Amino acid sequence: MKNIFLALFVALLMTISPKSSQAETIQDILNTHEAAIAKGSRKTIEPAIAALRDSGLPEAQKILEIWQAKELWQRKADKAFFTAEKDSGSTYNLFDVVTGAAEGQADKKELKQIKPNSGVRGLIGAALVQFQLLDADIDKRREALVAIGRDPNASHLPALRGAIDGEPDPQIKAEKIRLERLLSVQYETDTEARITAIQSLKGDLGVDARAALNPLLATKRIAVLGEAEGNIARELEPGDDDFSQNEAYALLVNSGLAQPVPSSDDIRNALAANIDQGSVAGIPTAQLSNEETRLKAYNTLAENGIVPPAISAAEQRALVAAHKYFEVYDIADSRITDAAQDTLDSIELKVGMSQAIDLGLDGLSLASIYFLAAIGLAITFGVMGVINMAHGEFIMMGAYTGYVVQQIIPDYTLSIIVALPAAFAVTFAAGVAMERLVIRFLYNRPLETLLATFGISVALQQLAKNIFGTQARPLTSPAWLDGALTFNDVVSISYIRIAIFVLALVFLVLFLFIMKRTRLGLEVRAVTQNPRMASSMGINPDRINMLTFGLGSGIAGIAGVAIGLFAKVTSELGSDYIVQSFMTVVVGGVGNIWGTLAGAAMIGGLQKGIEWMNPSNTLAAQTYMIVFIIIFIQFRPKGIIALKGRAAGD
Amino acid sequence: MNKSFFARNPSVLIFIACLALFTLTVSVLADGFGAGVISTSFVKTLGKTLCLCLIAIAMDLVWGYCGILSLGHFAFFGLGGYMIGMWLMYARTELIVANSLAEAEIPPTAQEISDAIGNQIFGVVGGSDIPLIWSFADSLTIQLAFVVLVPGLLALVFGWLAFRSRVTGVYLSILTQAMTLALSLYLFQNESGLRGNNGLSGLQNLPGLDDVPQSTVSLWFFWASALALGLGYMLAAWVVSGKFGSVIRGIRDDEARVRFLGYSVEGYKLFVFTLTAVIAAIAGALYYPQAGIINPGEMAPIASIYLAVWVAIGGRGRLYGAVIGAALVSLLSTWFTGGQAPDIPLGFYTIQWVDWWLVLLGFSFVAVTLFAPRGIGGLFDLYTGRHAPNRHGADLGPDMGSLREKEADE
Numbered sequence A: 001m002k003n004i005f006l007a008l009f010v011a012l013l014m015t016i017s018p019k020s021s022q023a024e025t026i027q028d029i030l031n032t033h034e035a036a037i038a039k040g041s042r043k044t045i046e047p048a049i050a051a052l053r054d055s056g057l058p059e060a061q062k063i064l065e066i067w068q069a070k071e072l073w074q075r076k077a078d079k080a081f082f083t084a085e086k087d088s089g090s091t092y093n094l095f096d097v098v099t100g101a102a103e104g105q106a107d108k109k110e111l112k113q114i115k116p117n118s119g120v121r122g123l124i125g126a127a128l129v130q131f132q133l134l135d136a137d138i139d140k141r142r143e144a145l146v147a148i149g150r151d152p153n154a155s156h157l158p159a160l161r162g163a164i165d166g167e168p169d170p171q172i173k174a175e176k177i178r179l180e181r182l183l184s185v186q187y188e189t190d191t192e193a194r195i196t197a198i199q200s201l202k203g204d205l206g207v208d209a210r211a212a213l214n215p216l217l218a219t220k221r222i223a224v225l226g227e228a229e230g231n232i233a234r235e236l237e238p239g240d241d242d243f244s245q246n247e248a249y250a251l252l253v254n255s256g257l258a259q260p261v262p263s264s265d266d267i268r269n270a271l272a273a274n275i276d277q278g279s280v281a282g283i284p285t286a287q288l289s290n291e292e293t294r295l296k297a298y299n300t301l302a303e304n305g306i307v308p309p310a311i312s313a314a315e316q317r318a319l320v321a322a323h324k325y326f327e328v329y330d331i332a333d334s335r336i337t338d339a340a341q342d343t344l345d346s347i348e349l350k351v352g353m354s355q356a357i358d359l360g361l362d363g364l365s366l367a368s369i370y371f372l373a374a375i376g377l378a379i380t381f382g383v384m385g386v387i388n389m390a391h392g393e394f395i396m397m398g399a400y401t402g403y404v405v406q407q408i409i410p411d412y413t414l415s416i417i418v419a420l421p422a423a424f425a426v427t428f429a430a431g432v433a434m435e436r437l438v439i440r441f442l443y444n445r446p447l448e449t450l451l452a453t454f455g456i457s458v459a460l461q462q463l464a465k466n467i468f469g470t471q472a473r474p475l476t477s478p479a480w481l482d483g484a485l486t487f488n489d490v491v492s493i494s495y496i497r498i499a500i501f502v503l504a505l506v507f508l509v510l511f512l513f514i515m516k517r518t519r520l521g522l523e524v525r526a527v528t529q530n531p532r533m534a535s536s537m538g539i540n541p542d543r544i545n546m547l548t549f550g551l552g553s554g555i556a557g558i559a560g561v562a563i564g565l566f567a568k569v570t571s572e573l574g575s576d577y578i579v580q581s582f583m584t585v586v587v588g589g590v591g592n593i594w595g596t597l598a599g600a601a602m603i604g605g606l607q608k609g610i611e612w613m614n615p616s617n618t619l620a621a622q623t624y625m626i627v628f629i630i631i632f633i634q635f636r637p638k639g640i641i642a643l644k645g646r647a648a649g650d
Numbered sequence B: 001m002n003k004s005f006f007a008r009n010p011s012v013l014i015f016i017a018c019l020a021l022f023t024l025t026v027s028v029l030a031d032g033f034g035a036g037v038i039s040t041s042f043v044k045t046l047g048k049t050l051c052l053c054l055i056a057i058a059m060d061l062v063w064g065y066c067g068i069l070s071l072g073h074f075a076f077f078g079l080g081g082y083m084i085g086m087w088l089m090y091a092r093t094e095l096i097v098a099n100s101l102a103e104a105e106i107p108p109t110a111q112e113i114s115d116a117i118g119n120q121i122f123g124v125v126g127g128s129d130i131p132l133i134w135s136f137a138d139s140l141t142i143q144l145a146f147v148v149l150v151p152g153l154l155a156l157v158f159g160w161l162a163f164r165s166r167v168t169g170v171y172l173s174i175l176t177q178a179m180t181l182a183l184s185l186y187l188f189q190n191e192s193g194l195r196g197n198n199g200l201s202g203l204q205n206l207p208g209l210d211d212v213p214q215s216t217v218s219l220w221f222f223w224a225s226a227l228a229l230g231l232g233y234m235l236a237a238w239v240v241s242g243k244f245g246s247v248i249r250g251i252r253d254d255e256a257r258v259r260f261l262g263y264s265v266e267g268y269k270l271f272v273f274t275l276t277a278v279i280a281a282i283a284g285a286l287y288y289p290q291a292g293i294i295n296p297g298e299m300a301p302i303a304s305i306y307l308a309v310w311v312a313i314g315g316r317g318r319l320y321g322a323v324i325g326a327a328l329v330s331l332l333s334t335w336f337t338g339g340q341a342p343d344i345p346l347g348f349y350t351i352q353w354v355d356w357w358l359v360l361l362g363f364s365f366v367a368v369t370l371f372a373p374r375g376i377g378g379l380f381d382l383y384t385g386r387h388a389p390n391r392h393g394a395d396l397g398p399d400m401g402s403l404r405e406k407e408a409d410e
Helices: A002-016 A026-032 A034-039 A046-053 A060-068 A118-132 A138-150 A156-164 A170-187 A191-200 A207-217 A245-254 A264-273 A291-303 A313-322 A334-383 A391-408 A412-437 A446-468 A495-517 A519-529 A531-536 A541-566 A573-588 A593-613 A618-635 B010-029 B040-065 B073-102 B110-125 B140-164 B169-188 B214-241 B243-253 B255-260 B265-291 B301-314 B319-337 B353-371 B378-384 B405-409
Strands: A072-075 A081-088 A091-095 A102-107 A111-113 A219-224 A232-236 A324-329 A484-486 A492-494
Touching: A026 A034, A026 A046, A026 A060, A034 A046, A034 A072, A046 A060, A046 A118, A060 A072, A060 A118, A072 A091, A081 A102, A118 A138, A118 A156, A138 A170, A156 A170, A170 A191, A170 A207, A191 A334, A207 A334, A219 A245, A245 A313, A264 A291, A334 A391, A334 A492, A334 A495, A334 A519, A334 A541, A334 A573, A334 A593, A391 A412, A391 A446, A391 A541, A391 A573, A412 A541, A446 A573, A446 B169, A446 B301, A446 B353, A484 A495, A492 A495, A495 A519, A495 A541, A495 A593, A519 A531, A519 A541, A531 A541, A541 A573, A573 A593, A573 A618, A573 B169, A593 A618, A618 B140, A618 B169, B010 B214, B010 B319, B040 B073, B040 B214, B040 B243, B040 B265, B040 B301, B040 B319, B073 B110, B073 B140, B073 B169, B073 B265, B073 B301, B140 B169, B140 B265, B169 B301, B214 B243, B214 B265, B214 B319, B243 B255, B243 B265, B255 B265, B301 B319, B301 B353, B319 B353
Parallel strands: none
Antiparallel strands: A072 A081, A072 A111, A081 A091, A091 A102, A219 A324, A232 A324, A484 A492
């Protein structure tokens, strides 16, 4: 206790006595605040730190740093401060805190190490910022800016202003200017300068800008009898959406303008507390099972003065109607709040536009994922008309292939380059095997194809579970795909998604090239349109069907590698995409790659759009999307781009 | 035409006799009658299997006879379960709440009781208000009506939309699958008011009948399931036996030709779709009180596909085939996944059926589709001597059944 008083006394002295900094040396300051420094309590340390910070002495920074690093020692005998170094045994060499000159030796028992706690170190750090802003080391200056941004404080403002002009690095200078504005918005005392700072933030997308501006517009609600005073944001009308009658009454109660209404719980408790021989206020308890009787009993109690009176709804309404309600800004000056509102509006507009762009990018990337998952189906289902429920499992096989390749080749870049063709090879083989063994016997029975491939899908999924276990396996992307392409604080897109978008485009081009420009594509189209005519022209339909199915399955495998890069690889990976993939193909229009593209764009965009309207709930987004698709198919049963004429088949 | 319905369909009588015999045997041997040969949990398993047989009949009706491969009938099954589950849960919670509040000095108001019920039921999803869809949960009659009405109405609206725009074949299958997915995703949300992924639980306890042991309750439900299965079988047999049956088989084999003959194909399909949805819902309403818990996972699209698997393995286009398939596969599945099946040591690897049962099921299903499209029911043809006309070629499935061999090969 005594120490605290002493420290307080010293602190008091410091604030009262005018500074005579000219005559002071660093040792003087340390001596003056010796007690507070030695005590190291966060409550009393401020004057000591302030004295060092504001001393204007070149050594101050060094002292503060030594102090913060717990390297400051005090000799108990004369309370003088040193830095110390262990010599031998318990003997320490002492050095002058400023010059570093040797000051003799002392035993450990004679010394006390000053160990400021984390709170005090924080305060010292804040004081050091001023010096760090001017530090020769560019990293130190950057750190200082980050430190200020994290924990802004009015005292930083002058330090920051003083550090702008001398800044050699243009980038840091810009950051300093921006931070100076943010601090001015919050702490500047001169109204004109503050408004200028506020207006200069117009269109600034940074989260910190909004964080600095929002507190200026903090409001509180008041209830008054006459007209309100102060900087009024708006008048509230009881019964509005955000200001119900009950809220109005609660505000009155809080302002001391009305008596609190006993809640139904209060009434029950009051009644229970006043039971007298099985009845309350003359009413038997058995009858108290509805609100009216309870209120009647309570009112009787109130008349007898046992409980505070209940206030009827009509009285409540009358009281609420008798008052006026306002939202009042905490800041009294309307010029500041107007400027802040104006600036925030302009920021919100820009943020809204950026969010729309960001949403568009998200939708695009989701669409490219769906497109990638569905493009294999567009071949097997769209071109050949074969329902392959195991398509999702081919995607899964591709992803697991990528995982296995990564186990063998540790270099991520190389392993991805190997994994893509490997996945294609594996799923191509699986697809060809499936076509030869199962599907070719069922070409005339589409429903049974569906069921047989479903059987294969169940078996493959369980096989994957048996081999790889149920836990998710990681498929790590190479380092150059980490991170995101950032346009501004709102709009950004991760490189993996860009890579998937590019991959989707590559496959679109590849598909078009194979179908329109190669012999295989020609034969595929011929077999699809009329197998008998095609075979009479020397095309082997069996071989073409096999290759086409293999191609579709192989692309599914590559999609699996791409999907595995951002989603965990599990045996259920494929089944998560299968329904969406079929939706994409069906919505887009069977048998047309552009239709698939349109379907993917529509489904991806739609899902993101619904998520944006109801951001908390991706499940709801999927639900509504599927419902939308079901309704959409009512109006365009053949999809967005329907085949016409003979190609439509049937 | 003066022969009676049973005389024309002897299989119905045989089936009913078998079912009665089975029910009687199980009842006598069950715990509830003191014999104790069959445990209560196994009685429940058998009861549940009967319910699955009932929904398999519905599936056979809509797929095997009418050619609509619906991948959504388990959604109706689950909806039926939810409807009855709401009453079971609400009524039982109401009793518990009323009991605990009755001890208070002041009798509770209706509002207080409903608040307490809301807290009990919806506490797990962080709410206490009773959602609007629970408005009638306190009335058994209305909820029983909902068991039929809600899935029936959903099937009617969905079917009307789908058939109206002539969505057929695999497109319809995918569409029904999407509907199931949407429904289960919707129920997974806490906002749906049906307790999200927690589902409804404690359904095995009948409100007000806490004194009756589970062994007896399980027998009641077993009998009810057997009765429902018997009635459902007769109804289905009656539907497919007359002229109506001929029309829907005609739709299965060639929709366009039936339409050209002047029949309203959409009307027939819609009727069959809705009727089977209602049968499925009734099966669900009997199934979930025996299972004790229902959650949206039960309605995932995969469940409906398994249903198709059962019917296909049992044999489409014959009602007893569906029953045999559902009973056999679901019981085998319980046996294998329950860890009762013996492991097979291969020396280098031991096949544990818990892990490998699905692989076996998947591949045997492919084998059935490829080599035995008539399923297990086809074995009966060997006995009765019912032969398909010799077409000198590959077997034609129901879809292409009406085409001549040359046409079908194309």
